[in-house]
Amino acid sequence: MKVVIPGGSGQVGGALGRALRSAGHEVVVLTRRAAGEGQVCWDGERLGPWAREVDGSDVVINLAGRSVNCRYTPENRRAILDSRVLSTRILGEAIAAVEHPPAVWLNASTATIYRHALDRPMDEATGELGGNEPGAPDTWNFSIDVAKAWESAFFSTHTPDTRKIALRSAMTFSPDPGGVFDVFLSLVRHGLGGTNYPGTQIVSWIHEVDFIRAIEFVIATPTITGPVNLASPNPLPNRDFLRILREAWETPIGLPTTSWMLEIGTFLMRTESELVLKSRQVIPGRLLSAGFQFTFPDWPSAARDLVTRWRR
Numbered sequence: 001m002k003v004v005i006p007g008g009s010g011q012v013g014g015a016l017g018r019a020l021r022s023a024g025h026e027v028v029v030l031t032r033r034a035a036g037e038g039q040v041c042w043d044g045e046r047l048g049p050w051a052r053e054v055d056g057s058d059v060v061i062n063l064a065g066r067s068v069n070c071r072y073t074p075e076n077r078r079a080i081l082d083s084r085v086l087s088t089r090i091l092g093e094a095i096a097a098v099e100h101p102p103a104v105w106l107n108a109s110t111a112t113i114y115r116h117a118l119d120r121p122m123d124e125a126t127g128e129l130g131g132n133e134p135g136a137p138d139t140w141n142f143s144i145d146v147a148k149a150w151e152s153a154f155f156s157t158h159t160p161d162t163r164k165i166a167l168r169s170a171m172t173f174s175p176d177p178g179g180v181f182d183v184f185l186s187l188v189r190h191g192l193g194g195t196n197y198p199g200t201q202i203v204s205w206i207h208e209v210d211f212i213r214a215i216e217f218v219i220a221t222p223t224i225t226g227p228v229n230l231a232s233p234n235p236l237p238n239r240d241f242l243r244i245l246r247e248a249w250e251t252p253i254g255l256p257t258t259s260w261m262l263e264i265g266t267f268l269m270r271t272e273s274e275l276v277l278k279s280r281q282v283i284p285g286r287l288l289s290a291g292f293q294f295t296f297p298d299w300p301s302a303a304r305d306l307v308t309r310w311r312r
Contacts, residue, residue, distance in 0.1 A: 002057045004102070006030040006042065006087060007064030011179050012172050012211065016061070019212045028053045030064075044087035047094060054091075055098035059219055061106045062091055065150075069180075072139050084108075084150045092157025101162050104219055107154045109166040111204055111231055111282040112274075113147035116140065118200060121235070123285030124168075124227050139274050151227070163225050165218055170231035170282055171275075173302065174208035175310035180275070184245060185310060187254075193246050194254035199239035201279035204231045207296035207305070214284075217292050224290060231282045234298050238276065241299060248303040 008017050008029035017027045017038075027038055030050050034041040042050040044064050054060060064087040066079045088107055095101045114122040115130035122128065130136070130144040151166050173181035187193045206214075211230055218224045236244075246254050259277060284292070296302035 001059055002026045002028070003059045003061060004028045004030065004053050004057045006044070006060070006062045006091060007108075008061070009033070009039070010063065010067075011174065011176050012208075013063045015174055015176070015208055016063075016212055016215060019216075023216075028057075044083060045090060047090060047097075051094040051098065054094045054102065056100045057102045059104045059106070060091065060095065060102045061215065062088060063108045064088075065108060068143070072142060077142060081146050081149060084146060085153045088150060088153040089157065092154070092159060095159045095162055096157065101159060103161075104163045104165070105159065106165045106167055106215065106218065107150075109151050109154075109168045109227065110143070110147050111168045111170040111229060111280055112140075112143045112278065113151070113168060114280065114282060115144075116279050117202065117281040118279050121281045121283045122229075123283050124229055125285055127229075127282070137274070140278055143274060163222065165225060166227045167215075168227050168229045168231075168282070169211065170204035170206050170229075170235075170280060172206055172208060172211045172230075173306055175306050175312075181306055181310075183275070184242075185249070185307070188242070188245050188249050188251060191251070191253050192255050192257065193242050193249075193251075194256035195239040195242060196276045197256060197258045199237060199256075201238050201277060202235045202281040203238055203241040204235040204280040204282040205241075205299065205302070206231050207294075207302045210294050210296055213295065214287060214292060217287070217290070221290055224286060228286050229282050229284045230287075231284050232294060232297055232299070232302070233283055233288060235281050235283065236299055244300050245303050245307075248300070248307040 003020055003025050009031040020027050029039045030042040031039050040050050066083040070076050114127045171180045214230050
């Protein structure tokens with residue numbers, strides 16, 4: 001297959017591209033700073049010569065979007081929203097215009113589109129989208145608004161010959177530096193990996209291996225279309241998530257942190273506390289019903305694997 005990955009130069013895109021190339025597929029990455037073989041320059045906003053790569057391709061996997069690992073200043077909010085919505089719209093224009101459109105278009109989305117959920121899990125069929133829940137911080141509502149606008153831009157594009165799948169991904173954990181797992185492990189390594197109070201908030205996650213396998217699975221399964229949750233079938237409370245990570249690192253000490261301590265810490269780290277305070281109780285209903293089997297369905301085995309690979 002020929003696979004085009006807009007925004008494929010980031011951590012998740014890099015891992016996905018390597019896996020697809022190892023499987024024998026041709027991979028073309030669309031990036032703002034093309035710097036190597038298999039990379040083509042685009043700006044994520046306007047049609048250009050890059051559209052020729054889409055014509056005749058088999059699959060497009062759009063991962064473009066400014067990192068949310070930042071403070072939600074007005075400038076950053078605009079960049080986060082525009083980088084997702086505009087890139088999705090222009091890809092839709094390209095796919096609609098080319099003579100030989102791809103058979104499948106996968107577009108990144110996010111599991112944070114669901115409401116803060118302590119009471120029950122959220123799957124694709126019965127999950128409740130979030131937005132303006134009583135007491136929800138403005139930053140949480142912003143993330144939900146971005147997710148809704150992102151998916152609206154994706155599904156409103158008329159591409160009748162292309163199957164479309166929105167990837168509502170939970171936090172994707174890999175041992176690579178700078179990723180979300182690196183953030184959590186850094187807390188544990190520095191003795192700060194205790195419960196993030198209240199500790200009952202649910203952590204949804206997916207191992208890098210299963211993220212890639214799930215992508216390959218939905219491409220190969222023509223009956224799957226629409227939103228798909230990319231998450232382990234076994235989310236767990238924050239207190240258990242961090243305890244298991246401490247055990248994998250083999251450290252008994254982890255200082256707990258209150259919400260106000262997290263707000264100060266994330267401010268100093270120039271990021272937002274939503275990562276650890278919002279309860280994301282997301283399960284992969286459509287993957288499971290289609291017969292997908294996870295390599296790492298449970299956090300203990302995933303944590304041990306990730307720690308071992310991080311140390312290497």
